[in-house]
Amino acid sequence: MRKHPSARATISIKARHTLYTDVCQRRYIEACGLLLGHIDDLGNWHIEQVHPLPNIYNSPVYFEFAPEDVLAVELDRPGEIIGVYHSHPGGLRVASSTDRENMERVNKEQQIPWIWFILSGPFNGRVQQDDEQGTSSSLIAYHHYDTMGLQQISLEFEETQDEHA
Numbered sequence: 001m002r003k004h005p006s007a008r009a010t011i012s013i014k015a016r017h018t019l020y021t022d023v024c025q026r027r028y029i030e031a032c033g034l035l036l037g038h039i040d041d042l043g044n045w046h047i048e049q050v051h052p053l054p055n056i057y058n059s060p061v062y063f064e065f066a067p068e069d070v071l072a073v074e075l076d077r078p079g080e081i082i083g084v085y086h087s088h089p090g091g092l093r094v095a096s097s098t099d100r101e102n103m104e105r106v107n108k109e110q111q112i113p114w115i116w117f118i119l120s121g122p123f124n125g126r127v128q129q130d131d132e133q134g135t136s137s138s139l140i141a142y143h144h145y146d147t148m149g150l151q152q153i154s155l156e157f158e159e160t161q162d163e164h165a
Helices: 013-025 067-076 097-109
Strands: 008-011 032-039 045-053 081-088 115-120 139-145 149-157
Touching (some): 008 013, 032 067, 045 081, 097 115, 097 139, 097 149
Parallel strands (some): 008 045, 008 149
Antiparallel strands (some): 032 081
16 A cells, blocks of 8 residues: 555544643653554554653653564554654754654655654643644644655544544
């Protein structure tokens, strides 16, 4: 399956709450973790859960997972890792050059179809909530396509709790 650049990402209320809580709890370092859910036949990402992971560098400008942490999630939830998130506590609202290199390596070179979320600070104990009114969002999604390069992905936020979640 090849994703189309018009693909979208949908994030559940539960996943969004976990994401924002994690970022606020680790507001001085790049909080990071995995996005769990599924990718539909049209290449749209459906994020149902967020799984925070330790940033092994505890850095405000860099994040990295321990490979064994990612493997543990994959073994526990096979095939459900569909992306990665991290925060920019200093407020950078775009992918850094390191982010861009990692996205290209994983999406294009390794052919892993992950979506990438970046949540921009500063957080000060709370995160600006994104809403359907189109306010300036602190959450941005990306994917690196083979032919079109790095593209920002449209985000949709579930408004009601899924009964099956």
